[in-house]
Amino acid sequence: MKNKKPNFMRSLGLGLGILAALVIYAYGFQVTKVNLAETKSERRQTQLVRILRALAKPEIFAYERDEFTVSLPVMVPCPESGFTPPEPDKSGPYLVMTPACADPRERVIIEGFNFDPFSTGPINFMPADSDVSLQLGTMKVDQNGYFQAEIRLSNRPNDKVQEIHAITRHNIGAPHLTRTAYDTWDKIIETVFLALLATTFGTLLAIPLSFFAARNLMKDISSTLISTSLSILFIPVGVYIGIKAAYWASVISGFLTGNPLYILASFIVLPLLIWLGVRVALPPQEHTRPPLRVRTLRTIILIGVSFAFVLTLYLISYLGLTAGGYLAGHMGSFGFLGSFLRDLSDILNMIITALVALASAGVFSSLAGRLGIVLGRTPEALIRILQTVLAVVAGALLFFLLMAILNWFYEFRNYVALHTYAAIIGGIAGLVLGLTVHPKASLPTGMVIYYGSRTIFNALRSIEPLVMAIVFVVWVGIGPFAGSMALALHTIAALGKLYSEQVESIQAGPIEAVQATGANRLQTIVYGVVPQIVPPYISFTMYRWDINVRMSTIIGFAGGGGIGFLLQQNINLLNYRAASAQMLAIAIVVASMDYLSSKMREKIV
Amino acid sequence: MLKIKNLTKIYEGGVLALDNVSFEVPKGQFLAIIGLSGSGKSTLLRCINRLIEPTSGEIYWNDINITAASDDELRTIRRKIGMVFQHFNLVHRSSVLTNVLSGRLGYVNPAMSIFNRFPKSDIENAYKQLERVGIADKAHSRADELSGGQQQRVGIARAMIQNPEIILADEPVASLDPVLAHSIMQYLEKINQEDGVTVLCSLHFLDLVHRYADRVVALNEGKLMFEGPPDEIDDAKFKDIYGKDAERVG
Ligand SMILES: Nc1ncnc2c1ncn2[C@@H]1O[C@H](COP(=O)(O)OP(=O)(O)OP(=O)(O)O)[C@@H](O)[C@H]1O
Ligand SMILES: [Mg+2]
Numbered sequence: 001m002k003n004k005k006p007n008f009m010r011s012l013g014l015g016l017g018i019l020a021a022l023v024i025y026a027y028g029f030q031v032t033k034v035n036l037a038e039t040k041s042e043r044r045q046t047q048l049v050r051i052l053r054a055l056a057k058p059e060i061f062a063y064e065r066d067e068f069t070v071s072l073p074v075m076v077p078c079p080e081s082g083f084t085p086p087e088p089d090k091s092g093p094y095l096v097m098t099p100a101c102a103d104p105r106e107r108v109i110i111e112g113f114n115f116d117p118f119s120t121g122p123i124n125f126m127p128a129d130s131d132v133s134l135q136l137g138t139m140k141v142d143q144n145g146y147f148q149a150e151i152r153l154s155n156r157p158n159d160k161v162q163e164i165h166a167i168t169r170h171n172i173g174a175p176h177l178t179r180t181a182y183d184t185w186d187k188i189i190e191t192v193f194l195a196l197l198a199t200t201f202g203t204l205l206a207i208p209l210s211f212f213a214a215r216n217l218m219k220d221i222s223s224t225l226i227s228t229s230l231s232i233l234f235i236p237v238g239v240y241i242g243i244k245a246a247y248w249a250s251v252i253s254g255f256l257t258g259n260p261l262y263i264l265a266s267f268i269v270l271p272l273l274i275w276l277g278v279r280v281a282l283p284p285q286e287h288t289r290p291p292l293r294v295r296t297l298r299t300i301i302l303i304g305v306s307f308a309f310v311l312t313l314y315l316i317s318y319l320g321l322t323a324g325g326y327l328a329g330h331m332g333s334f335g336f337l338g339s340f341l342r343d344l345s346d347i348l349n350m351i352i353t354a355l356v357a358l359a360s361a362g363v364f365s366s367l368a369g370r371l372g373i374v375l376g377r378t379p380e381a382l383i384r385i386l387q388t389v390l391a392v393v394a395g396a397l398l399f400f401l402l403m404a405i406l407n408w409f410y411e412f413r414n415y416v417a418l419h420t421y422a423a424i425i426g427g428i429a430g431l432v433l434g435l436t437v438h439p440k441a442s443l444p445t446g447m448v449i450y451y452g453s454r455t456i457f458n459a460l461r462s463i464e465p466l467v468m469a470i471v472f473v474v475w476v477g478i479g480p481f482a483g484s485m486a487l488a489l490h491t492i493a494a495l496g497k498l499y500s501e502q503v504e505s506i507q508a509g510p511i512e513a514v515q516a517t518g519a520n521r522l523q524t525i526v527y528g529v530v531p532q533i534v535p536p537y538i539s540f541t542m543y544r545w546d547i548n549v550r551m552s553t554i555i556g557f558a559g560g561g562g563i564g565f566l567l568q569q570n571i572n573l574l575n576y577r578a579a580s581a582q583m584l585a586i587a588i589v590v591a592s593m594d595y596l597s598s599k600m601r602e603k604i605v
Numbered sequence: 606m607l608k609i610k611n612l613t614k615i616y617e618g619g620v621l622a623l624d625n626v627s628f629e630v631p632k633g634q635f636l637a638i639i640g641l642s643g644s645g646k647s648t649l650l651r652c653i654n655r656l657i658e659p660t661s662g663e664i665y666w667n668d669i670n671i672t673a674a675s676d677d678e679l680r681t682i683r684r685k686i687g688m689v690f691q692h693f694n695l696v697h698r699s700s701v702l703t704n705v706l707s708g709r710l711g712y713v714n715p716a717m718s719i720f721n722r723f724p725k726s727d728i729e730n731a732y733k734q735l736e737r738v739g740i741a742d743k744a745h746s747r748a749d750e751l752s753g754g755q756q757q758r759v760g761i762a763r764a765m766i767q768n769p770e771i772i773l774a775d776e777p778v779a780s781l782d783p784v785l786a787h788s789i790m791q792y793l794e795k796i797n798q799e800d801g802v803t804v805l806c807s808l809h810f811l812d813l814v815h816r817y818a819d820r821v822v823a824l825n826e827g828k829l830m831f832e833g834p835p836d837e838i839d840d841a842k843f844k845d846i847y848g849k850d851a852e853r854v855g
Contacts, residue, residue, distance in 0.1 A: 285712045509694035518683035518711020527707045531698040
């Protein structure tokens with residue numbers, strides 16, 4: 001008795017479940033517009049056959065075609081005296097019309113002898129009084145070189161002898177590559193290099209970023225509230241100073257590049273200064289910690305060295321631009337090397353400011369963090385006051401900046417008020433933290449960075465490269481550049497995640513051992529982490545290169561350059577034989593990449 | 606002189622791994638740390654160079670409070686404390702020489718070391734240390750091509766190139782056969798006697814303790830159960846340390 005009720009309920013549940021599944025699938029069929037009648041319609045089927053046949057014949061090779069005309073004199077209409085055509089030369093192809101003359105529009109039979117077996121071509125009427133040729137029909141030669149065709153003569157009566165032409169075409173010589181084949185080749189090369197650039201730049205950026213998304217490296221990083229607040233506060237300061245410094249360096253380099261002698265002098269003096277500065281400020285080993293005065297002096301020297309370095313970078317980019325431009329114009333078919341140099345220098349010039357701002361933000365924020373540690377040694381009451389004040393300011397600043405980003409996207413109308421609210425909320429959050437957090441307590445800064453970078457990686461990874469390509473196409477225009485940027489961005493996110501998971505799975509022992517020797521964080525990464533991650537990093541990079549080649553073949557659909565662009569064009573033009581050539585090329589490249597990368601991975605790992 | 610005062614470590618899960626442990630180690634002593642598995646030996650050693658943050662208590666080394674040191678100060682302290690591990694903890698894919706040289710990372714200029722540049726004197730010293738442990742010919746082999754005993758010798762060379770005043774050895778011979786165990790222990794003994802380096806070594810086998818240690822510290826469930834010369838471990842003490850049911854072998 002006890003069992004019955006649940007059993008019934010279970011059956012009911014099952015029935016309802018099946019019903020629900022049916023409804024779901026029915027709805028699925030409806031929204032995906034499943035239409036079986038359409039697949040059976042004759043029009044669709046002939047289309048399908050035509051396309052499949054075109055696809056099976058990729059337009060790669062073609063023959064030079066030769067046209068060969070066989071002519072037959074005829075009279076239309078028949079003259080009084082009758083008409084006998086001259087005896088044809090029966091050693092070659094010749095035509096016979098029965099009857100030999102006829103009225104306009106009369107049906108006659110044309111026969112051909114000694115033609116190339118299986119050749120085809122038009123049968124034309126050549127009126128005597130004009131240059132046109134009127135097609136009467138077509139011929140299909142059988143295996144014996146014979147054909148017969150029933151045609152109707154044109155309505156062009158004339159008392160002169162007129163002619164009927166049978167035109168045969170046949171292939172001569174060896175097959176040669178078509179225009180399509182050449183275009184496909186060009187684009188497939190573009191595709192492969194697009195993938196190469198995207199993989200290279202994506203990898204270069206993903207490697208350092210992946211460390212931020214590795215739990216085992218980040219979990220030990222913590223700092224007190226006072227340090228954290230100071231670090232946050234000094235990020236914008238660092239960015240501002242970095243931008244200013246880069247600006248001044250560019251102004252000075254603009255002045256120096258005005259005179260070749262100055263350039264020469266700077267290329268001697270600057271490296272020397274940098275070398276000397278590094279020698280003085282970074283001694284090879286130290287057994288005791290130098291006093292504060294010495295360390296301050298060293299920091300100042302290092303700042304000078306950094307400025308000299310930025311200046312040198314500007315000068316190098318100027319030289320590269322000039323030299324590249326010159327070479328591009330004077331090296332003939334190797335001009336692309338010059339353009340390459342020029343483009344690299346241009347990229348350098350463009351990113352110096354960003355790099356300097358970033359580096360300076362990092363330096364200032366870490367110096368501020370250290371200041372926080374020093375302040376942390378003051379009496380606890382003082383720290384409490386300091387940390388509260390700093391946390392309020394830092395919180396306000398942080399929220400203000402977040403709101404500025406949102407405002408940039410959405411262009412709020414009442415943005416002044418919104419910024420104020422944001423700053424107030426941030427300030428209050430800071431106040432609460434400042435009042436509640438123990439002065440010596442360490443906040444999990446590392447884990448915050450870890451979750452932040454994870455989230456960014458995951459969000460970026462979930463956006464298809466095709467969608468990214470659309471955004472970049474809008475920014476930099478249709479072409480492979482947009483495609484490589486989109487792929488590079490996706491590569492950063494995807495590899496960043498994969499790499500960081502590799503970092504998380506390395507052995508902790510060696511890292512501990514390196515730490516125990518007194519190594520700092522960067523040294524620990526270089527000596528304890530990097531050697532362990534080299535094989536998986538290489539293997540993932542190859543894997544990604546493989547994916548990028550695949551992706552780059554279709555990124556052109558969104559305007560991102562490469563072979564996809566050509567393929568899409570040909571499909572839209574219903575030029576299926578050309579499209580087939582491109583698909584074949586994609587298949588070959590993808591398959592060989594797949595093979596190559598798996599071979600190389602085997603070798604290395 | 607190393608002073609450990611009321612050291613307590615409670616792990617995140619609530620495990621009390623060290624319970625108010627206090628003792629002193631005079632300079633130049635060979636101290637053995639014994640106890641059952643899970644008694645807190647590794648925790649104790651790792652607290653000394655703060656690979657693990659103690660929950661409370663202090664560790665003084667020549668009047669420097671290690672437990673209160675900032676990150677920068679801690680790195681200068683760690684340079685003078687070498688560590689040898691049960692599983693050697695070499696970086697497998699790096700060469701033996703690089704593994705040894707990584708012992709100098711606390712001393713050298715960080716910027717240079719990033720590019721694998723070490724002063725000439727350090728490189729010479731690395732060869733000398735390898736020679737001392739008898740594997741100079743392996744300097745350019747990859748670390749994972751070496752046998753366990755050889756790897757542990759690299760571990761000792763890495764600790765020695767730090768020019769340490771203290772060596773922390775966490776079961777340095779537990780994964781080696783008895784013959785190799787003695788040869789490794791002899792290197793530690795030599796370092797202790799010739800260079801005057803203080804050695805803190807956790808051990809599982811009492812015969813090794815008797816043979817090499819000047820003094821013994823015994824832990825049981827995080828508590829200090831015994832402190833004194835090895836000869837004083839009689840049957841009663843033995844049962845205190847290893848539990849009522851433990852049998853003494855050999
Ligand atoms: N990271 C950790 N998190 C939580 N508990 C831990 C951690 N490491 C060790 N413990 C616990 O702390 C206690 C002491 O461990 P410890 O490794 O110090 O013992 P041990 O004496 O070195 O043992 P063994 O001889 O097996 O190496 C054990 O109960 C262990 O489970
Ligand atoms: Mg242990």
